[in-house]
Amino acid sequence: PSGSEPAAKIVINLERLQQLPAEKAGPLARYAAAIQSQRGDYNGKVLSIRNEDLRSLAIIYDMSPGELSDQLVDWGVLPPEARVARALDE
Ligand code: C2E
Ligand code: C2E
Ligand code: C2E
Numbered sequence: 001p002s003g004s005e006p007a008a009k010i011v012i013n014l015e016r017l018q019q020l021p022a023e024k025a026g027p028l029a030r031y032a033a034a035i036q037s038q039r040g041d042y043n044g045k046v047l048s049i050r051n052e053d054l055r056s057l058a059i060i061y062d063m064s065p066g067e068l069s070d071q072l073v074d075w076g077v078l079p080p081e082a083r084v085a086r087a088l089d090e
Contacts, residue, residue, distance in 0.1 A: 008081055010054055010069075012047045016076045024075065027060045 012032055017025055032047055041047070058068040072078040 010049050010051060010078065010082065012049060012072075013045070013077050013079075014047055015045055020075055020077070025077075028057060028072075028077070031057060031060075 012028075014032065017029055017032065020029075022029070031053070032049070035049060035053070036042055036044075036047060054065050054069065058065040061068050061071070063071065069078060069082050073080055073082055
């Protein structure tokens with residue numbers, strides 16, 4: 001995809017998230033739980049979140065949005081295709 005393509009949809013793997021140690025995944029796990037609660041969406045194995053939410057989470061993790069999405073890919077919480085979210089850094 002070219003640089004003008006929209007960033008890929010952010011779909012969090014909730015089962016993988018639950019397996020991670022709390023000191024790593026804690027802020028993201030609480031954020032995802034809050035979104036599930038606001039939507040009343042409790043039964044999914046995955047959760048689609050807003051691009052804007054990745055920016056907020058990046059501030060919490062003290063990273064750029066691209067660095068955070070790479071980190072989430074490394075943890076297995078996002079699929080490898082999510083590395084294109086680095087475009088958010090621009
Ligand atoms: P998709 O976006 O590719 O999602 C595929 C499947 O992943 C969904 O199948 C659902 O099982 C799961 N999934 C993705 N995001 C979430 C989430 O935030 N919460 C939960 N609980 N599950 C999630 P499903 O539900 O049969 O939907 C099939 C397709 O229908 C979706 O493909 C999407 O293209 C469309 N769709 C469903 N709900 C919405 C929606 O609220 N907005 C939009 N724009 N499309 C939707
Ligand atoms: P809201 O932001 O006022 O959104 C109201 C409703 O508009 C949502 O009700 C949903 O039906 C729809 N909506 C808004 N943006 C989108 C979108 O990008 N895709 C889809 N498929 N629908 C959208 P819902 O889902 O019951 O959420 C209620 C409230 O919970 C939202 O009110 C918002 O305040 C919060 N919320 C839910 N999910 C998220 C999220 O992923 N991120 C953030 N920041 N807030 C969320
Ligand atoms: P989606 O439903 O396929 O929406 C894709 C994009 O269309 C959203 O990306 C957003 O830019 C735009 N969009 C869709 N519905 C609305 C709306 O009601 N108001 C506005 N202002 N824009 C809208 P975004 O924000 O990155 O969200 C990505 C995905 O996260 C959405 O895909 C949806 O699956 C989920 N999502 C985001 N917010 C909500 C929400 O409030 N409730 C629910 N149930 N799902 C949400």
